[in-house]
Amino acid sequence: MKLHSQKVAKELTATVLCWAIALLIFFPIFWMVLTSLKTEIQAISMPPQLFFKPTLENYIGIFERSNYTRFAWNSVVIALGSSIIGLLLAVPAAYAMAFYPSKRTKGTLLWMLSTKMMPPVGVLIPIYLLFRDTGLLDSRLGLIIIFALMNLPIMIWMIYTYFREIPTEILEAGRMDGVDTRQEIMTIILPISMGGIASSFLLAVILSWNEAFWSLNLTASKAAPLTAFIASYSNPEGLFWARLSAASTLAVAPIVIFGWLSMKQLVRGLTFGAVK
Amino acid sequence: MIKYNPTLIGVAICTLASSAFAQQTTLTIGTVNNGDMVRMEALASAYEDANLNIQLDFVVLEENVLRQRLTTDIAAGSGQFDIMTIGSYEAPIWGGNGWLVEMGNLPASYDVDDLFPSIREALSHEGTLYALPFYGESSMTYYRTDLFDQAGLTMPEQPTWHQVRDFAEALHDPGNNQYGICLRGLAGWGQNMAIISTIVNAHGGQWFDMDWEPQLTSQPWRDAIEFYVDLVRSYGPPGASSNGFNENLALFNSGNCAMWVDATVAGAFVTDTSESRVHDRVSFAAAPSQVTEKGSGWLWAWSLAIPSSSNNAEEAKKFIAWATSKEYSDLVAQEHGIAAIPPGTRISTYENAEYLAAAPFAEMTLKQMEKADPSDSTLDPSPYTGVQFVAIPRFQAFATVVGQQLSGALAGSTTVDQALNNSQQLVRREMVRGGYID
Numbered sequence: 001m002k003l004h005s006q007k008v009a010k011e012l013t014a015t016v017l018c019w020a021i022a023l024l025i026f027f028p029i030f031w032m033v034l035t036s037l038k039t040e041i042q043a044i045s046m047p048p049q050l051f052f053k054p055t056l057e058n059y060i061g062i063f064e065r066s067n068y069t070r071f072a073w074n075s076v077v078i079a080l081g082s083s084i085i086g087l088l089l090a091v092p093a094a095y096a097m098a099f100y101p102s103k104r105t106k107g108t109l110l111w112m113l114s115t116k117m118m119p120p121v122g123v124l125i126p127i128y129l130l131f132r133d134t135g136l137l138d139s140r141l142g143l144i145i146i147f148a149l150m151n152l153p154i155m156i157w158m159i160y161t162y163f164r165e166i167p168t169e170i171l172e173a174g175r176m177d178g179v180d181t182r183q184e185i186m187t188i189i190l191p192i193s194m195g196g197i198a199s200s201f202l203l204a205v206i207l208s209w210n211e212a213f214w215s216l217n218l219t220a221s222k223a224a225p226l227t228a229f230i231a232s233y234s235n236p237e238g239l240f241w242a243r244l245s246a247a248s249t250l251a252v253a254p255i256v257i258f259g260w261l262s263m264k265q266l267v268r269g270l271t272f273g274a275v276k
Numbered sequence: 277m278i279k280y281n282p283t284l285i286g287v288a289i290c291t292l293a294s295s296a297f298a299q300q301t302t303l304t305i306g307t308v309n310n311g312d313m314v315r316m317e318a319l320a321s322a323y324e325d326a327n328l329n330i331q332l333d334f335v336v337l338e339e340n341v342l343r344q345r346l347t348t349d350i351a352a353g354s355g356q357f358d359i360m361t362i363g364s365y366e367a368p369i370w371g372g373n374g375w376l377v378e379m380g381n382l383p384a385s386y387d388v389d390d391l392f393p394s395i396r397e398a399l400s401h402e403g404t405l406y407a408l409p410f411y412g413e414s415s416m417t418y419y420r421t422d423l424f425d426q427a428g429l430t431m432p433e434q435p436t437w438h439q440v441r442d443f444a445e446a447l448h449d450p451g452n453n454q455y456g457i458c459l460r461g462l463a464g465w466g467q468n469m470a471i472i473s474t475i476v477n478a479h480g481g482q483w484f485d486m487d488w489e490p491q492l493t494s495q496p497w498r499d500a501i502e503f504y505v506d507l508v509r510s511y512g513p514p515g516a517s518s519n520g521f522n523e524n525l526a527l528f529n530s531g532n533c534a535m536w537v538d539a540t541v542a543g544a545f546v547t548d549t550s551e552s553r554v555h556d557r558v559s560f561a562a563a564p565s566q567v568t569e570k571g572s573g574w575l576w577a578w579s580l581a582i583p584s585s586s587n588n589a590e591e592a593k594k595f596i597a598w599a600t601s602k603e604y605s606d607l608v609a610q611e612h613g614i615a616a617i618p619p620g621t622r623i624s625t626y627e628n629a630e631y632l633a634a635a636p637f638a639e640m641t642l643k644q645m646e647k648a649d650p651s652d653s654t655l656d657p658s659p660y661t662g663v664q665f666v667a668i669p670r671f672q673a674f675a676t677v678v679g680q681q682l683s684g685a686l687a688g689s690t691t692v693d694q695a696l697n698n699s700q701q702l703v704r705r706e707m708v709r710g711g712y713i714d
Contacts, residue, residue, distance in 0.1 A: 040551055044526035046453065065314070125348070132354040216341050217348065220304055220356045221333045232336035235309040239526060239551060 029252070036246035043242040058246035066229060068250060075209055075225040075254070077140050082147030083204040089148070090155035091197065095185060097156070098163035099171065109160065112153040120213050131218060138220040146218065147208040154207075155200045162196030163189065195265065202259075202266050209255045226251035301591050302331045306346055307361040308339050310578065311544075312411045312618045316599055319607055323598055330591060339466075346583070350375045355585040358592040362407060363466075364398035364577045364650070365665050365672070371406030377582040377589045379405040379596075386597050390622045395577045398650045398661075407581035408600040412620030413541040414573040414644035415474060415664075416637075417561040420554060423447050423454070423534045437478060437503060437564040440535060444511035447534035456511030458533035459504070462520035463683035465665065465675035470574055471537060472682060473664040474563060476500040477571025482654035483666050483703075488712040492678070492700040496567075496655075501692050505685050517687040529553060537563055539576070540644055541619060543637025560640040562647075571653030573644045574664035577621065620645050674706045 035043050037054035062068065097105045127146070128137075136142030166189060174188045190197065212227040219228060233240060233247040259266070307313045317334045324330055335357070337345060346360050350370065362370065370376050382388050388396070391409060399407045417440070419431050427446050432439065444456025460468045473483070481496030491497060508516045513527055521538060525545055528536045529552040536542075547555045563573035580596040582589050598604060602624065605617045615634040617625055619641055625631055626642040635641075653663040660666040665675065678699040685695040707713050 041529065041553065044530055046530060046532070065317070125352070128348055128352055128354070132352055137354055137356060216337065217345065220306075220335045224335070228337075231338045231341060232309060234338040235311075235522070239522065239529070239545070240309065 029256075032245045033249050035242055036249045038242050040239040040242045043245070044239060058243045059250070061243060062233075062246055062250065066232070066247075068229070071224060071226045071229040071251075072254060074140060074223055075227075075251075078143045078147060078223070078225055079205045079208040081140070081144040082151065082208045083201050085144060085148040086151050086155050086204050087197070087201050090152060090159050090200070091185070091190075093156050094159035094163050095189065098160050098166075099168075109157065112156060116153055124217060128217070137218060138222050138224075140223045142218055143215065143223060143225070146214050147211060150211070150214070151204040151207055155204055158200040158203070159193070159197060162193040162200075166192055198262075198265050202262050206255060206259065300329055300331060301588050302333055303358040303588055303592055303595055304333045304335060304356060305359040305361075305580075306335050306337065306342055306349075306357045308342055308578070309336050310411075313361065313578070315608060315612060315616065316410070316604075319604070319611060320599070322607060323595060327594075330595065332595070350583050350585060353585045355583070355587055357583055358586040358588045359596060360581050360583055361410070362579055362581050364395070364575065364579065365662065365667060367399040367407040367579055367581060368401040368661070368667050369669055370581070371401040371404065375584055376406040377584055377586070377593070379408055379581075379593070382597055385603075386601055387624075390602070390624050392621065392623060392645055394575055394645065394648050394650060395621060398575055398577060399579055407577075407579035408596050409577040409579045409621040410600055411541065411618035412575070412577040412645060413539045414575055414620070414641065414648045415471070415538060415563045416540050416543075416573065416640050416644050417563060418528060418533075418536045418538070418542065418546055418558055419443075419561065420447075420531075420534050420557055421559045422554075422557040431559070431561050434562045434569065435564045437475065437507075437566045440537070440564045441503070441507050441511070444507065444535060448511040450514075453532050454534060455513045455527070455532055456534050457507060458513060458519065458524040458527050458536045459508050459516070460520055460524060460538065461508060461512075461517040461683055461686045462523070463517075463676065463679040464520070465672050465679060467520045467679065468683055468686075469675045469679045470576075470664040472501070472504060472679075474572055474574050475504050475566075477654055477663065478564060478566040478568060479503070480567040480655040482656060482658045484659060484707075486657055486659050488659055488707055490700055490703040490707060492696050492703060497696060498692070500566075501682060501685065501696060505682075505692055508686055509688075517683045528558075539574075540637065540641040543635070543641060544615065544619070547636060560637050562640065562644060568655045569647065570649075570655055571663050573648050575645070575648035575650055576664070668710075668712075670706050670710050674703050677702055 034050075036058055037056070038049070038052060039055060039057070042049055042052050097109065131137045131142050136145070170188060170192070171184060174184055179187065209225075210227070212231070215225050215227045216231055219225070230244070230247050230251050233244040235244075307317070313336075317336075320332045320334075324332055342361065343366070346357065346362065346366075348354075349356050367376070371378075388405075392412065395409045395412045396405060399405055399409060417431070417435060424431055424443075424447075429443055429446060431443070435443075440457065446456075447454065448456035460471045462468055476482070476497055479496045479500040481494060481500055482491055485491055513519065513532065519527070521542075524533070524536055524538060525542055527533050528542075528546060531553050543560065546552050546558050549555050552558075562569075565572040580599060582592045582596070586592055600618075600621065602622065605622070605625065608617050609631075613634065614628070614631050617631060619625070619635075619638070626638060632638050648663055650661045650663050650667075660668060662671075665671055681690065681695040681699045681702075684690045685692050690698075704713070
């Protein structure tokens with residue numbers, strides 16, 4: 001009896017804690033959506049207003065002024081394009097390192113990750129000049145290349161970890177049956193680690209979608225994604241909180257819906273190994 | 277009977293179509309999200325309709341991102357922008373570097389002499405104009421007439437900082453969320469350093485003496501900064517060291533500030549019925565002076581310029597001439613009402629009785645614009661131009677760090693003495709590096 005009540009108490013504590021953390025994480029998004037439905041004067045009220053007459057004037061204003069679909073389409077193409085290219089490079093790289101390691105594999109993996117530690121602004125000028133000379137400034141292809149390279153270390157690391165968990169016996173059995181390398185990857189490894197690969201892909205999409213530094217610096221009008229769209233609603237001289245909140249809501253809405261739809265896959269991939 | 281050769285017709289159509297495409301010019305305009313700029317973006321279709329070969333592409337960015345983008349673009353010569361929105365700090369420096377196209381040969385109808393002389397000078401380098409002003413601003417004092425009446429106080433047209441402090445003391449009522457004065461405290465060369473530089477000027481100080489020796493530990497600087505820190509800490513809102521223009525605008529419009537000294541452009545916002553709770557209870561006075569009126573109100577102009585890397589300089593100049601013209605002001609008046617005309621650039625705007633009647637802040641704006649003189653903004657002679665900034669390339673970097681020091685003093689994390697001593701050392705080091713002094 002005592003044991004049972006202890007178990008219930010534990011479960012209750014865990015549930016309350018989970019809800020508290022979830023609400024804490026969700027609160028900024030909730031507040032952003034709420035502010036987007038206020039007028040500018042309601043948005044700056046002190047104390048903040050929780051109950052008010054909602055208005056869609058901010059959204060109407062945004063659609064009148066900005067070509068939202070152009071920004072959103074750029075974001076979709078760039079995020080998916082860079083993630084697909086990243087995946088095409090990361091899978092063979094992770095395969096080589098996981099199944100044919102050399103004495104330098106660990107060092108190579110660490111070196112790849114270390115490139116993420118450098119602030120991007122450190123390479124802004126060289127990249128900018130390269131883009132200028134190759135005509136990639138303000139092009140979707142340019143950002144796809146940059147984002148694919150930016151996310152490659154994380155993707156390789158993640159996929160490498162999933163591949164490492166595949167028992168070598170399974171591969172050996174396949175080889176006994178006469179499969180070649182291509183067949184081994186396509187028919188054995190990929191189906192087993194599909195959850196992990198999918199979660200790496202989803203994470204790359206989310207990271208690319210949210211990236212702002214390169215988007216703001218390498219695009220002007222043609223290839224500008226939704227992060228540039230949000231930035232265009234900040235105002236150095238004038239109130240802008242409500243309008244900016246509406247722009248942010250519109251910018252995050254697609255990726256939130258995407259994340260929500262793929263949540264099951266994402267959580268499974270991030271919490272379980274390849275064959276568990 | 278005439279026989280038509282389909283091949284020839286096809287070739288003719290293709291030639292015509294390709295020549296039409298060849299003549300189509302896209303002008304890319306880098307700009308900020310200020311209300312006047314947004315209005316221009318909406319009205320620019322009128323220009324496209326009148327000039328069918330021109331397509332305008334607006335790239336709207338946050339102010340600091342825009343500055344960084346423009347600098348990178350100019351330095352790399354990548355020609356991504358045909359028109360850039362820059363301020364009166366950048367115009368003479370970038371013009372002097374050869375980064376901007378000269379704004380000469382403007383049509384007579386443009387009436388360049390109608391621009392405020394101070395603004396024209398601020399956008400020129402060695403007498404050559406490098407940008408045309410879209411809207412200009414000085415600074416002034418905003419105050420709540422209802423609170424002044426209740427307390428039996430009278431705001432003079434030209435207050436001194438000490439008078440402002442006395443008013444702030446009398447009207448400070450933090451228990452009711454009413455603060456005596458709101459001033460910028462947020463660190464940044466264009467944020468707290470704008471107001472602080474004018475307070476220093478008013479106290480008889482200057483950034484550099486005639487030998488370019490930094491003066492940040494001089495008596496006027498000490499007097500000014502001690503006064504500023506004491507004033508805002510005693511009678512300002514809590515967390516003032518995080519407040520920039522927008523935060524103070526929000527506080528003033530919500531009815532939390534009895535006084536506010538800031539940009540004249542805010543006149544349109546504080547009297548806007550849809551944005552301000554105090555729109556009918558606000559009046560205007562000059563920016564406070566102290567030992568001198570010189571440099572007590574700043575001068576700034578958001579302007580349009582053409583980078584030398586642009587491939588469409590001629591077309592860009594035509595558009596800028598239109599967007600900063602009287603004709604454009606008439607269009608704004610027609611579409612949005614006369615009070616919405618871009619302020620602070622043309623003398624004729626302030627000779628228009630209709631505008632003066634519709635914009636209660638216009639008269640004080642005019643007085644402040646006329647008073648601000650970037651070439652004579654300090655009590656003792658200075659080697660630099662600029663009122664709230666020093667028009668040298670290094671200013672942006674060192675003034676931001678000085679701004680952080682003084683914001684720290686306001687927040688109480690350091691003393692005024694320490695902040696000024698550190699700032700003096702820092703500015704001196706930068707000036708030695710720049711070859712101004714040994």
